[in-house]
Amino acid sequence: MSASINCRTEAIVLKSIDYGESDRIVTFYTLDYGKIKGIAKGARKSKRRFANALEPFSLLQLNFSRKIQSGLDFIETCDVLTHFPAIRSNLDKTLAASYLLDLTDKFTPEQKKSEPSYHLLHHFLLLIENKPFSEAILRLFEIRLLGISGYAPVLDYCLHCKAPLEDKKRYFFDVAKGGLICNNCHHHYPDAIPVSPGTIKTLKMGRELDLDNLGRLLFSVQSADESRRILHDFIIRILGKDVKSFRVLSDVTRA
Numbered sequence: 001m002s003a004s005i006n007c008r009t010e011a012i013v014l015k016s017i018d019y020g021e022s023d024r025i026v027t028f029y030t031l032d033y034g035k036i037k038g039i040a041k042g043a044r045k046s047k048r049r050f051a052n053a054l055e056p057f058s059l060l061q062l063n064f065s066r067k068i069q070s071g072l073d074f075i076e077t078c079d080v081l082t083h084f085p086a087i088r089s090n091l092d093k094t095l096a097a098s099y100l101l102d103l104t105d106k107f108t109p110e111q112k113k114s115e116p117s118y119h120l121l122h123h124f125l126l127l128i129e130n131k132p133f134s135e136a137i138l139r140l141f142e143i144r145l146l147g148i149s150g151y152a153p154v155l156d157y158c159l160h161c162k163a164p165l166e167d168k169k170r171y172f173f174d175v176a177k178g179g180l181i182c183n184n185c186h187h188h189y190p191d192a193i194p195v196s197p198g199t200i201k202t203l204k205m206g207r208e209l210d211l212d213n214l215g216r217l218l219f220s221v222q223s224a225d226e227s228r229r230i231l232h233d234f235i236i237r238i239l240g241k242d243v244k245s246f247r248v249l250s251d252v253t254r255a
C-alpha cells in the first residue's frame with residue numbers, strides 16, 4: 001500500500017461529473033494546492049456524507065487524502081462555507097459565475113498552487129453574489145486572470161515600433177502579437193482590431209486597481225463592446241478554442 005497524506009484547505013468547486021455507479025469526480029480550485037481533481041466515493045448514493053456540497057460554485061472547507069504520484073485525490077469530507085445563493089437564483093449571475101469557473105479551469109494547471117488565482121476567483125464570485133450583474137465584472141476578471149497566468153496583454157506601447165502610448169494616436173489590438181499596434185505600424189497587421197484610448201485606459205485601470213475598488217470601475221458602452229471583442233478573441237487565440245460558457249452567456253444577455 002502506498003503512503004497517503006491528509007490535506008485540508010479552502011476550495012471552490014469548478015465542476016463535478018458522475019463517475020461509475022455511485023461516485024463523482026470533482027474539480028476544485030483550492031487555496032493551498034491549486035487546481036485539484038478528486039473522487040468522492042459514494043457521493044451519489046449517500047446524500048448524507050456530501051449533501052449538496054459538491055455542486056459548482058460551492059465554497060468549502062475540504063479534507064482530502066493524496067497518494068504520492070496519483071493524479072486523483074480522495075475526497076474525505078467537506079463543510080460548506082457558502083453556496084452563493086444569489087448566484088444560484090439568478091440566471092445572469094449563474095451564467096456569469098459559470099464562465100469564471102470555466103476560465104479558471106482552462107487557464108490553470110493541475111496541482112500548482114497559486115494564491116492570486118484563488119483569491120481572484122473567490123473575490124469575483126463575491127462581487128457577482130453581492131452586486132447587480134454587470135458585464136464589466138467579466139472583463140475585469142478576464143484581464144486579471146490573463147495577467148496572473150502570464151498572458152497580460154501589452155497596453156503601454158506599440159508592439160511593432162515600441163513607441164510608448166500617446167494620447168492622440170490611434171491604436172489597434174493584435175491578438176496574435178498580444179497587444180497594441182499604433183496607427184503607423186497598422187499596415188503590418190491588417191487584422192488588428194481598432195481600440196479607442198478610453199478602452200485602453202479602462203483596461204489598464206482594471207489591471208492595476210486594488211481588488212476592493214474594482215467593483216466601482218465603470219465601462220462606457222464603447223469600452224464594453226471593444227473590450228469584449230479584444231479579450232474574447234485574445235482568449236480564444238491563447239486557448240486554441242472557443243469557450244462554450246462565453247457563447248451561452250452572450251446569447252442569454254443579448255436576448
Ligand SMILES: [Zn+2]
Pocket residue numbers: 158159160161162163181182183184185
Ligand atoms: Zn508602432
